[in-house]
Amino acid sequence: MWTRKSRDCISRVAVTLVGYSVLLAFALIFIFLLWQVWPLFQPAKISVQSLESASVTMVDSYSVQSTNGHTATHPLMLDNGLDERVQLQADGYFQWYLRVGDDWQLQMQGHLGLASWQAATMLSGSRTLLVADKNAQVYSWFRLHQELIVRPRITLRQMELQALIPVSADSFFSLHPGQLDWYHVTTGKHLAELQLPDTPLQQLQLSEDRQLMRLHWGPDHSQAYQLQWQHPAVAGGQLWSAVHYEGRREAAYVWQTAAAADDSNPRLSLIPLTSGTLKAAGYAMLFATPLAILAAVFTAFYLPERWRYRTRATMEMLESMPTVILGFIAAFLLAPWLEQQLMLFFVLLVLVPTVLVLCSALWFHWRQRQQQQAEQPGAVLVLSLVAGILTAFMLAPALEHAWFDDSLLLWLAGQGIDYQQRNALIIGMAMGLAVIPSIFSLTEEVVSQVPASLTQGVLALGASRWQTLSSMVLPVAAPGILAAVLLGLGRALGETMILIMATGNTPLLGFDPFEGMRTLTASLALEMPEAAVGSSHLKVLLLAALLLLVLTFLINTLVSLLRQRIRQRYLQL
Amino acid sequence: MRQWWQQGSPWVWFSASALLVCLGLFMALLGLIAVKGMHHFWPAPxxxxxxxxxxxxxxxxxxxxxxxxxxxxxxxxxxxxxxxxxxxxxxxxxxxxxxxxxxxxxxxxxxxxxxxxxxxxxxxxxxxxxxxxxxxxxxxxxxxxxxxxxxxxxxxxxxxxxxxxLSFRQKGAVFWQEWRYFLTASPSQNQSAGGIFPAIFGTLVMVLLMAVLVTPFGILAAIYLHEYAPKNWLTQLIRTSVYNLAGIPSVVMGVFGLAFFVYVLGGSLDRLFYADQLPAPTFGTPGLFWAALTLALLTLPVVIVATEEGLSRLPQAQRLASFALGATQAETIWKVVAPQAAPAMLTGLILAIARAAGEVAPLMLVGVVKSAPQLPVDTQFPFIHLERKFMHLGYHLYDVGFQSPDAEVAMSLVYAIGLVLLTLILLLNLSAFFLRQRLRRKYRLID
Structure with missing residues (x-):
């Protein structure tokens, strides 16, 4: 007796534990990703470092007096430690040199447009010149060939400025009496500050990796500090806002990983990828939603039971079609075909519905003349569909000849529209095909489960089948259909293989149907294996994964709420 | 005309043709792959x-x-x-x-x-x-x-x-011979010739390993949800998480697999047991086991949902009868309920396998390679090499189609690979479908 009871108990505990572990697994995914992404949003910090680790060699040292604008000798010679050098006069006149071999060649000269300035520096290892004027404004310029490009101004503390000190390729210190501030040039953000003792600072030293700093106030008074700034590529809000990077004419949203960037500083704006994901999903839904919903409504409401069952089973089967196959067909068959037959595609899009409407009207008219009920005959419908498609095939070359001088593509190019072979239309069709079964199945289920008492009541009142459908069934089933569309959207947002294969994978902004895109999912699949462990790139990719997770979580929750609601509604009826 | 519009005639025509277009597109797609895939082996003049x-x-x-x-x-x-x-x-x-x-x-x-x-x-x-x-x-x-x-x-x-x-018949013989070669040989000439045996084998091993991992978990979780779970907010939460687990994009699961299983778990395993081989990673790099584990997580909801559906079709009277005879809950579940729901569990398992066999995106992150020097199972101890990288049909298709230097050679080969993959998945799905049909019919009779 004891063993039976204990076995029962053990079974209960074990099964319950497994049940809970599902919840744990789901929570773990969330929490793990959050925990990984968290350091991205850690602000920069300057903290006091104990002396024993201060044995790191300091490679750059700045004695404070020499760069002070009041006492500095004019003209001031600045260089970036590599191959660029600027000579700056007291009145703002500059000469910009580039090292070629062993000599310095003058690249450009001119006037900065400032009447006077109090401190200036060049960022180490970059082409940016920083100049502070008398009103605590820091201007930054960089040289692009023979041109100076201005970047956003940075406003410093209203205190006496002692020096500007370059820290890295895109950050600098401003040194005031008793105060040190750390700024990010690219975004103009104030990163961190440090209170200093009142004794005048004599020297500032930086280690090569820019993680240690030592300040000297005298021969035997010095202190080491740690500079903590783990993810400069995303620290200043570069993820979601336009940033004016060095080497570009204006602020832009850029996704460029370290391997692709010219100076190996990754540019990680998530805007191009997110817009790519939305664009791809949008075009897919545009293609799939009408087709799937109409087809599902017809299946549920008009097809005889046997055929309905078969159609549903087929669609369920097609839902498991591997998307890698769809992607391959899209990239190697559909894309070249559409490039050749773009005109045919548009003609089909317009002509087939028109022919269908015409044929249905003619058929209706003819049946009425014969005094018969206008039932919907399958054969005539198939014939008119085929007729529409054939007409389009015959008409398209003639129309292309007449309107676009034989080539729609050349005409588009003439209008300044860039047609890429792997574009949003292709994605719309291929990914549309991938989400049609999901939308179809749920819509069909919801529409066919509308209580028979309702539909029969409406039919008994003399309404036609279509009137029953449009005035009764669809409004009742609306939340369910919305759930179906959302389910499809969730699938489209998370789809990967089709997007890797048929989008061209160029991060582009905008919703142009003839251009490709790069999506969050494609970036994840292609870049994750190459991103170094612990790098900003990897963390941003994890952030992208988290974003997708949250998005699909919201959509799925909404779907399950809607489904619950429609189930209750059917029960009440 | 007015009547024509009121009766919704154009809309009915539209929806009927939408159905025709949907099915037509899919059938065209399947037909195309079948024809082109077969054509690859037919001796051309x-x-x-x-x-x-x-x-x-x-x-x-x-x-x-x-x-x-x-x-x-x-x-x-x-x-x-x-x-x-x-x-x-x-x-x-x-x-x-x-x-x-x-x-x-x-x-x-x-x-x-x-x-x-x-x-x-x-x-x-x-x-x-x-x-x-x-x-x-x-x-x-x-x-x-x-x-x-x-x-x-x-x-x-x-x-x-x-x-x-060659006569038509002889061509047929060549056709079958080439198919057999294709299914049993290794790729050669930089993937553009030869067969796909390692990819098929890798897919099967990975999927079976995944099945071993996911089956007990999925079935126990379903039994918990249907037989033990009280009706409260916690159960609701578990149900929600099953539902949402099913909706997670597969590539996100791959990311989690790489960042958590490979880097965190694998990294710690290496430090604990393979410290002498560091810095060369053993488990701290993508491999068979992590791929199977990731896909197990991905297909867990499939097994749970299918099993639970089977459990809910079992008449409540049988449970009550079992209790009335003095059986404990564990005995009722393991001797009465579970054996009868076994076909449903099998259905879930087959569906999970079909899903896993078609996934590529997560595998790109957690262990698939374009060509693996060794099979994951061989005659050397310990026979199943969980840490090895492996080849996979879906990824092989992607790789041959996109990384191959000669797109023309690849094209017809890719159709052949696609045909194999599609056949495998459709067969799995069909068997799951018929199994489920049989189960439904059986319990309809009992009811």
């Missing part, structure tokens, strides 16, 4: 062509006709495959595939045209000019359109036939 009036006639396989509309000239070209070329100093030949104009093709289809494939995957098309029968260097003398005939040693030849002489 060899044609003779001449590059210039003076040059020697060569043999090639006619791939397809190409019309170049971009040039606005309606010149028809023929794409001809010349096979792999033996390059000698005298012939400065352009690549394997040639676009020929109609007049360059000679009408004559020589009877002695031979199609030879070597053991290393290279293919030659040539005219047979003689046979060497001496036992030391037996082989075929082929005229490959070069200055002198070439002797191809019999030892190197994998298969050869004379396609222009």
């Amino acid at each position: 060899l044609v003779q062509f001449q590059l210039t009036e003076q040059s020697r006639p060569q043999l090639g396989r006619l791939v397809r006709s190409v019309s170049d509309r971009a040039e606005r000239k309606d010149r028809a070209y023929r794409l001809v495959d010349r096979g792999d070329l033996i390059v000698d100093a005298s012939s400065q030949l352009p690549g394997r595939y040639l676009l020929l104009e109609a007049h360059q093709l000679l009408s004559d289809r020589p009877k002695q045209a031979v199609w030879v494939q070597l053991q290393d995957g290279r293919t030659f098309y040539g005219k047979q000019v003689g046979q060497e029968t001496a036992p030391s260097d037996a082989g075929l003398w082929l005229d490959l359109g070069m200055a002198a005939p070439v002797l191809i040693s019999a030892v190197e030849i994998r298969a050869y036939w004379l396609p222009n002489q």
Whole structure:
């Protein structure tokens, strides 16, 4: 007796534990990703470092007096430690040199447009010149060939400025009496500050990796500090806002990983990828939603039971079609075909519905003349569909000849529209095909489960089948259909293989149907294996994964709420 | 006209044609893959062509006709495959595939045209000019359109036939032979020739390992949800998480697999047990086990949902009868409920396997490679090498299609791989479908 009871108990505990572990697994995914992404949003910090680790060699040292604008000798010679050098006069006149071999060649000269300035520096290892004027404004310029490009101004503390000190390729210190501030040039953000003792600072030293700093106030008074700034590529809000990077004419949203960037500083704006994901999903839904919903409504409401069952089973089967196959067909068959037959595609899009409407009207008219009920005959419908498609095939070359001088593509190019072979239309069709079964199945289920008492009541009142459908069934089933569309959207947002294969994978902004895109999912699949462990790139990719997770979580929750609601509604009826 | 509109006639026509278009597109897609995939193995006739009036006639396989509309000239070209070329100093030949104009093709289809494939995957098309029968260097003398005939040693030849002489039946025999070779051989010639056996094997091993991981968990979780779970907010939460787990994009699961399983779990395993081999990672790098684990997490909801559906179809009366006879809950579940729901569990498992076999994106992150030097299962201890990387059908398809230097060679091969993958998945789904049908019918009778 004891063993039976204990076995029962053990079974209960074990099964319950497994049940809970599902919840744990789901929570773990969330929490793990959050925990990984968290350091991205850690602000920069300057903290006091104990002396024993201060044995790191300091490679750059700045004695404070020499760069002070009041006492500095004019003209001031600045260089970036590599191959660029600027000579700056007291009145703002500059000469910009580039090292070629062993000599310095003058690249450009001119006037900065400032009447006077109090401190200036060049960022180490970059082409940016920083100049502070008398009103605590820091201007930054960089040289692009023979041109100076201005970047956003940075406003410093209203205190006496002692020096500007370059820290890295895109950050600098401003040194005031008793105060040190750390700024990010690219975004103009104030990163961190440090209170200093009142004794005048004599020297500032930086280690090569820019993680240690030592300040000297005298021969035997010095202190080491740690500079903590783990993810400069995303620290200043570069993820979601336009940033004016060095080497570009204006602020832009850029996704460029370290391997692709010219100076190996990754540019990680998530805007191009997110817009790519939305664009791809949008075009897919545009293609799939009408087709799937109409087809599902017809299946549920008009097809005889046997055929309905078969159609549903087929669609369920097609839902498991591997998307890698769809992607391959899209990239190697559909894309070249559409490039050749773009005109045919548009003609089909317009002509087939028109022919269908015409044929249905003619058929209706003819049946009425014969005094018969206008039932919907399958054969005539198939014939008119085929007729529409054939007409389009015959008409398209003639129309292309007449309107676009034989080539729609050349005409588009003439209008300044860039047609890429792997574009949003292709994605719309291929990914549309991938989400049609999901939308179809749920819509069909919801529409066919509308209580028979309702539909029969409406039919008994003399309404036609279509009137029953449009005035009764669809409004009742609306939340369910919305759930179906959302389910499809969730699938489209998370789809990967089709997007890797048929989008061209160029991060582009905008919703142009003839251009490709790069999506969050494609970036994840292609870049994750190459991103170094612990790098900003990897963390941003994890952030992208988290974003997708949250998005699909919201959509799925909404779907399950809607489904619950429609189930209750059917029960009440 | 008014009546026509009121009766919704155009809308009915629209929706009917929407259904036709949906099904038509899918059927066209399936048909296309089937036809093109099959075509890859059907021996094509060899044609003779001449590059210039003076040059020697060569043999090639006619791939397809190409019309170049971009040039606005309606010149028809023929794409001809010349096979792999033996390059000698005298012939400065352009690549394997040639676009020929109609007049360059000679009408004559020589009877002695031979199609030879070597053991290393290279293919030659040539005219047979003689046979060497001496036992030391037996082989075929082929005229490959070069200055002198070439002797191809019999030892190197994998298969050869004379396609222009084959009857329909003989072609059928060649077709099956090539299929068998394709399914059982390893890829060669930088994936563009040979078979796909390692990819099929890798897929199967990974999927079976995944099944071993996911089955107990999925079934126990379903039993908990249906038999034990009280009706409260916690159960609701578990249900929500099952539902949302099913909706997580597969690539996100792959990201989690790489960042958590491989980097965190694998990294710690390496530090604990394989410290002597560091920094070369053992488990801290993508591999078979992590791929199976990731896909197990991905397919967990499939098993749970299918099992729970099976459990809910079981009549409540059976449970009550079991309790009335004095059985405990555990006995009721394990001796009455679970055995009867076994087909449902099997259905869930098959569906999970079908899903896993078709996934590619997460696998790209957690362990699939384009070509693995060793199979994940072999005769060396411990026989199943969980840390090895493996090949996978879906990824192989992607890799051959997109990374291969010669897109034309890849095209027809990719269709063949796609056909194998699609057949595998459709078969799995069909069996799950019929299993579920049978189960439903059975319990409808009991009810």
